[in-house]
Amino acid sequence: MPLFNKQTPLEQGELRDAIEAFSAKAGFQLDNVFVIDGSRRSTKANAYFAGLGAKKRIVLYDTLVKDLEVEELVAVLAHEIGHYKKKHTIKGIIAALCQTGIMLSVLSLFIANPLLSAALGAGIHSFHLALISFALLYSPLSTLMGLGMNSFSRKNEYEADRFAAHHFNAAPLGSALKKLSVNNLSNLSPHPAYVFFHYSHPPLLQRLRAMTTI
Ligand SMILES: [Zn+2]
Incomplete structure (x- = not known):
């Protein structure tokens, strides 16, 4: 993935605070949050985790960040964290x-x-x-x-x-x-x-x- 798209750390602000607060509440160890320039190649919006170790990085498509409100983005992440928690x-x-x-x-x-x-x-x-x-x-x-x-x-x-x-x-x-x-x-x-x-x-x-x- 890093070969084809550019990942940049999500800037400080409301969204980052909300993601970090929810991860802490759900007991999910977060390494970092990145935004990927998915809009370069497609209009598909997505979010996923990378890494199989204890600490995970969350990767958000810029299209997702653009289209969704903060609460909606955290809800999508909560769904993804659910996949992880339920193994x-x-x-x-x-x-x-x-x-x-x-x-x-x-x-x-x-x-x-x-x-x-x-x-x-x-x-x-x-x-x-x-x-x-x-x-x-x-x-x-x-x-x-x-x-x-x-x-x-x-x-x-x-x-x-x-x-x-x-x-x-x-x-x-x-x-x-x-x-x-x-x-x-x-x-x-x-x-x-x-x-x-x-x-x-x-x-x-x-x-x-x-x-x-x-
Ligand atoms: Zn799912």
């Missing part, structure tokens, strides 16, 4: 490692099997044909795992929203999410089946509803 990051890394492990073990079964080359019409075993048959046969499995990952991710989003609502405030998070979905031109009423197959985040309306029932 979603580490669970995500473990799940991705398992997926890679499954892929490599299936690959190892396929790559030496002469039947697959024969099925594709070759007289002798070919590494390249085995690779092609692996790609063809692995895609349904990969789709299934993707569905699992998406539903895990949607569950985590609700959990992080709940964390932000409990430890900060649901109202500014709701208004921040509305602004972000306008910026991202999100579909406000996607079909539930489409959400099940493709969405890593629940649609805005469902997130807002879930927050009001907390």
Whole structure:
């Protein structure tokens, strides 16, 4: 990331004070807060943490800082801190490692099997044909795992929203999410089946509803 964008420490002021106050209250050890010039390449607004150690740096996109009020920005951070506190990051890394492990073990079964080359019409075993048959046969499995990952991710989003609502405030998070979905031109009423197959985040309306029932 630092190769492609410029990060500058967030200047002293209301926003920095509010972020530091909330981090201290939530027991989140903050190293520093940076603003990144994301507007150079896209209109997408975002916020994320960097670093896996005890102290984290928070990185805010300049687009996010420009579009959101101080309270809304802290609410978005509270959501992100929720992901961290609920260990979603580490669970995500473990799940991705398992997926890679499954892929490599299936690959190892396929790559030496002469039947697959024969099925594709070759007289002798070919590494390249085995690779092609692996790609063809692995895609349904990969789709299934993707569905699992998406539903895990949607569950985590609700959990992080709940964390932000409990430890900060649901109202500014709701208004921040509305602004972000306008910026991202999100579909406000996607079909539930489409959400099940493709969405890593629940649609805005469902997130807002879930927050009001907390
Ligand atoms: Zn999230």
